Amino acid sequence: xxxxxxxxxxxxxxxxxxxxxxxxxxxxxxxxxxxxxxxxxxxxxxxxxxxxxxxxxxxxxxxxxxxxxxxxxxxxxxxxxxxxxxxxxxxxxxxxxxxxxxxxxxxxxxxxxxxxxxxxxxxxxxxxxxxxxxxxxxxxx
Ligand SMILES: [Zn+2]
Numbered sequence: 080x081x082x083x084x085x086x087x088x089x090x091x092x093x094x095x096x097x098x099x100x101x102x103x104x105x106x107x108x109x110x111x112x113x114x115x116x117x118x119x120x121x122x123x124x125x126x127x128x129x130x131x132x133x134x135x136x137x138x139x140x141x142x143x144x145x146x147x148x149x150x151x152x153x154x155x156x157x158x159x160x161x162x163x164x165x166x167x168x169x170x171x172x173x174x175x176x177x178x179x180x181x182x183x184x185x186x187x188x189x190x191x192x193x194x195x196x197x198x199x200x201x202x203x204x205x206x207x208x209x210x211x212x213x214x215x216x217x218x219x220x
Pocket of ligand 1 (some may be wrong): 103105106107108115123124125128
């Protein structure tokens with residue numbers, strides 16, 4: 080419920096940290112990030128919601144790409160490849176272009192090219208969250 084806060088918030092070290100809440104990408108439930116999770120890429124309220132996304136074919140891979148675009152704004156396949164190679168070794172502009180093509184076809188991503196032969200710039204266009212999009216559009220493993 081929005082606006083409801085626990086009366087007392089105390090951390091083991093006695094320091095007060097402003098709680099940071101996020102909406103879960105799968106079920107939209109608000110959840111609070113722990114201090115350690117703030118800098119990480121926690122996007123799920125629970126292991127169960129994480130498990131839902133990974134139960135879809137290529138679910139986690141597409142989820143990561145959609146999340147990068149949703150949070151990072153417009154990017155080219157070159158930008159996406161540079162970011163994704165940190166966790167996905169075989170990411171190339173070409174492989175990312177193919178994945179984007181599927182999401183463009185679903186109306187979730189738009190692609191514009193400023194000049195001929197330049198890479199497309201991709202923009203996340205959906206009101207749904209990346210986790211919800213995986214559930215809606217991908218097939219179960
Ligand atoms: Zn959730």
